[in-house]
Amino acid sequence: MWSELFHSSYVWNVEVYPELEDQRACLPSGSFLTCSSDNTIRFWNMDSNPDSPWQRNIFSNTLLKVVYVENDIQHLQDMSHFPDRGSENGAPMDMKAGVRVMQVSPDGQHLASGDRSGNLRIHELHFMDELVKMEAHDAEVLCLEYSKPETGLTLLASASRDRLIHVLNVEKSYNLEQTLDDHSSSITAIKFAGLTPLCEPVTPARAAS
Numbered sequence: 210m211w212s213e214l215f216h217s218s219y220v221w222n223v224e225v226y227p228e229l230e231d232q233r234a235c236l237p238s239g240s241f242l243t244c245s246s247d248n249t250i251r252f253w254n255m256d257s258n259p260d261s262p263w264q265r266n267i268f269s270n271t272l273l274k275v276v277y278v279e280n281d282i283q284h285l286q287d288m289s290h291f292p293d294r295g296s297e298n299g300a301p302m303d304m305k306a307g308v309r310v311m312q313v314s315p316d317g318q319h320l321a322s323g324d325r326s327g328n329l330r331i332h333e334l335h336f337m338d339e340l341v342k343m344e345a346h347d348a349e350v351l352c353l354e355y356s357k358p359e360t361g362l363t364l365l366a367s368a369s370r371d372r373l374i375h376v377l378n379v380e381k382s383y384n385l386e387q388t389l390d391d392h393s394s395s396i397t398a399i400k401f402a403g404l405t406p407l408c409e410p411v412t413p414a415r416a417a418s
Contacts, residue, residue, distance in 0.1 A: 214269040218246035222310050229317045235334035237263045240273065242320070246307030250276040250322060250332075276337055278308055278322070278330060305349070312353040312365075314379070321365055323350020329367055329375075331383055341383045347371040355379070356401045368396035 226240040240254045252273040254263065266272040311322040319340070320332045327346035332339055346369035356364040363379035364386070374389040374396060 214251075214266060214272050214275070216243065216245035216247050216249065216251065218307065220245045221308065224311050224313055226313055227315065227317050233317060235317055236273065242311060242313070244308035244311050244322060246325075248277060248279045248306055248308065248324075250278065250308055250311060250320070252276075274337060276332060278324065279306070309349050310351060310353055312355055314355050314365075315358050319379070321353050321355070321367075323353055323367060323369075325349040327369060327371065329353075343383075345369070345375055346373060351395060351397055352399045354399045354401060360401065364401070366399050366401070368399045370395040372396065374399065 220243050222244050224242045224244075226234075226236045226242065228238060236252060237254050237256065239256060240252060242250060242252050244250045252275070253271050254273055255271055257270065263273060266275075305325045307325050308322050309325050311320060313320055313334075318334055320334055322330050322332070323345070324330075327344060327348055327350060329341070329343050329345035329350060330339060331341035345367055348370035350367055350369050352368045354366045356362050356366075365377045365379055365383065366374055367377070368374045372390065372392045372394060374392075375385060376387045376389070377383045378386045
């Protein structure tokens with residue numbers, strides 16, 4: 210018998226956990242993460258070694274962990290199979306639910322995620338505690354990027370459909386350092402350029418329709 214606990218809605222992003230020294234790693238080598246419109250982030254590893262010290266889900270041998278970003282569980286059910294249940298108490302279900310994008314910090318200790326409502330969350334990866342939750346944007350978060358360790362800086366940049374880029378200081382509990390408002394449309398990707406402390410985020414913007 211084979212059992213898996215897959216997502217129940219769209220998968221928006223896949224992130225591979227970085228290769229680290231064993232004593233620093235929060236997940237086994239070869240692990241990857243997925244996020245979805247079902248409001249969950251799931252941690253996977255395809256190693257089927259029965260002697261692995263990492264605990265697996267009893268219903269899914271490849272599933273390591275599940276993070277539920279909201280208490281509302283209505284999005285865990287695939288509503289495409291139940292069109293008559295597309296609303297609750299006569300009101301349509303929230304179509305903007307779900308985790309849109311995520312990024313693991315270079316040291317493998319933190320997971321940043323952005324949802325379709327503009328919220329930014331930071332989880333630490335040892336116990337999956339939520340360290341930070343902020344209403345960062347007025348629209349869905351489309352991209353996240355940590356600065357490279359070689360720069361000597363620990364920054365996180367978030368960009369959104371609201372045309373804004375926020376640069377956060379990781380060492381100061383993700384306090385806001387700067388907001389950039391230079392685009393005229395949705396920002397679909399962001400990268401830190403350069404290997405010096407003067408690095409800046411570089412972004413392409415989707416042309417306005």
